[in-house]
Amino acid sequence: MKVLAAVKRVVDYNVRVRVRADGSGVDTANTRMAMNPFDETAIEEAVRLREAGTASEVVAVTVGDAGSEEVLRTALAFGADRALRVESDAPLEPLAVSKALAAVADREQPDLVLMGKQAIDDDSNQVGQMLACHLGWAQATFACAVTPADDELHVVREVDGGQRTVAVALPAVVTTELELNEPRYIKLPSIMKAKKQAIERLGLAEIAVDGSPRLELLGVSEPPPREAGEQVDSAAALVDRLKNEAQVI
Amino acid sequence: MGVLVFAEHDGAAVTEATRRAVSAASALGAPVDAVVAGGDEAEDVAASLAGTGVGRAWLCQGAPYADQLPEPLAERLVALVRAEGYEAVVAATSTQARDLLPRVAAGLDVQMLTDVTAIEDTETFVRPNYTGSVLARLRCREAVQVLTVRATNFAPPAADGTSPAVARLEPGTDPGLSRLLEVQRTDSSRPELASARVVVAGGRGVADVGVGELEALADRLGAAIGASRGAVEAGLLPNDAQVGLTAKVVAPDLYIAAGISGSIYHVSGMKDSGVIVAINKDPEAPIFDVADYGLVADLREALPQLLEALEPS
Numbered sequence: 058m059k060v061l062a063a064v065k066r067v068v069d070y071n072v073r074v075r076v077r078a079d080g081s082g083v084d085t086a087n088t089r090m091a092m093n094p095f096d097e098t099a100i101e102e103a104v105r106l107r108e109a110g111t112a113s114e115v116v117a118v119t120v121g122d123a124g125s126e127e128v129l130r131t132a133l134a135f136g137a138d139r140a141l142r143v144e145s146d147a148p149l150e151p152l153a154v155s156k157a158l159a160a161v162a163d164r165e166q167p168d169l170v171l172m173g174k175q176a177i178d179d180d181s182n183q184v185g186q187m188l189a190c191h192l193g194w195a196q197a198t199f200a201c202a203v204t205p206a207d208d209e210l211h212v213v214r215e216v217d218g219g220q221r222t223v224a225v226a227l228p229a230v231v232t233t234e235l236e237l238n239e240p241r242y243i244k245l246p247s248i249m250k251a252k253k254q255a256i257e258r259l260g261l262a263e264i265a266v267d268g269s270p271r272l273e274l275l276g277v278s279e280p281p282p283r284e285a286g287e288q289v290d291s292a293a294a295l296v297d298r299l300k301n302e303a304q305v306i
Numbered sequence: 307m308g309v310l311v312f313a314e315h316d317g318a319a320v321t322e323a324t325r326r327a328v329s330a331a332s333a334l335g336a337p338v339d340a341v342v343a344g345g346d347e348a349e350d351v352a353a354s355l356a357g358t359g360v361g362r363a364w365l366c367q368g369a370p371y372a373d374q375l376p377e378p379l380a381e382r383l384v385a386l387v388r389a390e391g392y393e394a395v396v397a398a399t400s401t402q403a404r405d406l407l408p409r410v411a412a413g414l415d416v417q418m419l420t421d422v423t424a425i426e427d428t429e430t431f432v433r434p435n436y437t438g439s440v441l442a443r444l445r446c447r448e449a450v451q452v453l454t455v456r457a458t459n460f461a462p463p464a465a466d467g468t469s470p471a472v473a474r475l476e477p478g479t480d481p482g483l484s485r486l487l488e489v490q491r492t493d494s495s496r497p498e499l500a501s502a503r504v505v506v507a508g509g510r511g512v513a514d515v516g517v518g519e520l521e522a523l524a525d526r527l528g529a530a531i532g533a534s535r536g537a538v539e540a541g542l543l544p545n546d547a548q549v550g551l552t553a554k555v556v557a558p559d560l561y562i563a564a565g566i567s568g569s570i571y572h573v574s575g576m577k578d579s580g581v582i583v584a585i586n587k588d589p590e591a592p593i594f595d596v597a598d599y600g601l602v603a604d605l606r607e608a609l610p611q612l613l614e615a616l617e618p619s
């Protein structure tokens with residue numbers, strides 16, 4: 058089985074972004090960047106499938122600018138066999154990313170695409186499902202367990218109110234929950250080795266994807282803060298406030 | 307012409323979130339229809355849309371739809387949107403809508419919007435970014451607008467005397483890409499987290515007292531139980547109780563956070579609650595920044611005391 062893992066470079070999850078003074082966007086210059094946490098889970102799962110002998114090759118792919126090759130290096134350090142970047146200097150919307158990934162899937166012919174359920178910068182939760190649609194493949198989103206079974210995959214999905222287990226025909230797209238696994242700690246020798254590995258590149262024009270935005274960003278703002286509350290000194294005082302002041306119990 | 311709402315249901319009636327999605331959809335300025343996927347229960351579900359203003363309810367029945375599988379359902383919805391010329395597809399944010407709508411949007415070749423929190427006019431929308439630390443205003447002029455809306459930000463529809471005309475959809479072909487093997491419901495006699503009036507949420511700090519104390523408090527208040535990721539990771543509470551932007555967004559009248567530090571990932575999923583209570587032994591815990599009432603205390607003392615103070619009701 059050949060596995061493609063989609064990874065995105067995003068602002069590190071510990072960093073609190075700031076809105077630009079003119080409200081035109083967020084300031085990400087000089088911010089610490091990292092691989093999207095859900096994508097770490099995806100690449101980890103891909104590498105585990107290869108280590109278990111289920112997968113024969115793991116190819117990491119990202120769509121982004123030259124700086125985003127950093128996350129491909131991380132993916133190589135996790136153990137990906139090859140890395141490929143679809144070049145786009147401007148960030149693309151999920152629809153365009155999904156088309157670029159579909160074009161890569163056409164070239165690479167993987168049996169499985171593993172990817173995060175959501176990018177923590179745009180919070181879209183769209184690309185995997187869109188990709189599966191373009192390819193006409195099965196999808197299993199929000200995976201917390203993936204088990205190969207003959208020519209299918211059995212995937213346990215985290216859903217509202219519990220879990221649903223589905224069998225998907227291969228090829229398929231699977232998107233990950235953090236519960237799926239605990240990504241490994243990457244050691245220095247792997248990082249050094251990854252630095253020397255080649256990264257393949259593909260232009261958007263080469264794969265005939267139109268990256269122009271469909272939505273117009275009118276502005277961004279920070280949500281209004283909540284008003285300062287009151288510290289109460291006992292459980293009894295708390296119950297009193299909830300009953301008599303807030304009147305919610 | 308018109309807006310199509312994907313009506314999610316519990317096997318008997320549409321969810322409260324779906325009712326709110328109908329009222330959000332009506333802000334798009336066109337008549338609202340709905341589509342219900344399911345088996346025999348779809349008729350009852352359609353009937354539960356009475357009073358919401360939905361004009362027509364499409365029943366999408368048959369095996370793959372009854373199992374709510376995304377591939378055949380998305381394909382069928384794309385065909386319906388094209389045939390009827392719908393200008394928008396709306397659903398309340400849920401794991402099902404998040405699974406299904408992007409596939410519909412891709413089938414229609416449009417860029418969709420996830421988790422819309424406000425509809426300013428028929429083409430201007432607000433949605434969170436960066437784990438809810440930023441709100442983006444976006445203009446969408448796609449041929450078909452596809453939106454998931456955050457139900458807690460929209461009021462339920464004002465009841466009217468309408469009841470939807472029911473129409474049956476011809477089943478489409480089943481691409482046969484996936485099969486449902488098993489559904490595991492977290493069984494709970496408590497109210498549903500998404501629509502509960504009171505939520506008692508536990509974090510990693512609950513480990514010190516045990517989940518039993520938290521459950522006792524929830525039972526006393528008729529509350530749903532929520533969780534932080536810390537509590538889920540520690541194996542204290544199930545994943546489907548997790549609150550947060552990447553999990554479930556809730557806005558009950560009262561949210562009690564017990565032993566939760568208040569990371570942005572958690573807070574962005576509950577900060578629109580009516581009244582927020584935080585109980586934490588660390589006075590510096592960021593959860594206190596969003597709390598209306600804060601109690602700096604150890605849960606080992608605070609929870610029993612709280613139960614005691616609540617007793618004479």
Ligand SMILES: Cc1cc2nc3c(=O)[nH]c(=O)nc-3n(C[C@H](O)[C@H](O)[C@H](O)COP(=O)(O)OP(=O)(O)OC[C@H]3O[C@@H](n4cnc5c(N)ncnc54)[C@H](O)[C@@H]3O)c2cc1C
Pocket residue numbers: 070094095177508509510511512514515533534535536537548549550551552553554564565566567568569570571572575585586587588591603604605606
């Ligand atoms: C991509 C990503 C997505 C995430 N999504 C979510 C999400 O959707 N929801 C979510 O909740 N988290 C999410 N997280 C995790 C989040 O960043 C935090 O790690 C998590 O919310 C912390 O949980 P916690 O507050 O229970 O644990 P901790 O941060 O460990 O806090 C425990 C708190 O309990 C208090 N405490 C301990 N013992 C006691 C006691 N005896 N009495 C009183 N107080 C006590 C401590 O003072 C502390 O404040 C996500 C993280 C990532 C990277």
Ligand SMILES: Nc1ncnc2c1ncn2[C@@H]1O[C@H](COP(=O)(O)O)[C@@H](O)[C@H]1O
Pocket residue numbers: 063064065066093095096099118119120121151154171172173174175176177179180181182183184185
């Ligand atoms: N630019 C990108 N390059 C590679 N993968 C991406 C990119 N954008 C999104 N993805 C993948 O799609 C998933 C969902 O992203 P989104 O739909 O944007 O929330 C992410 O977790 C990634 O695995």
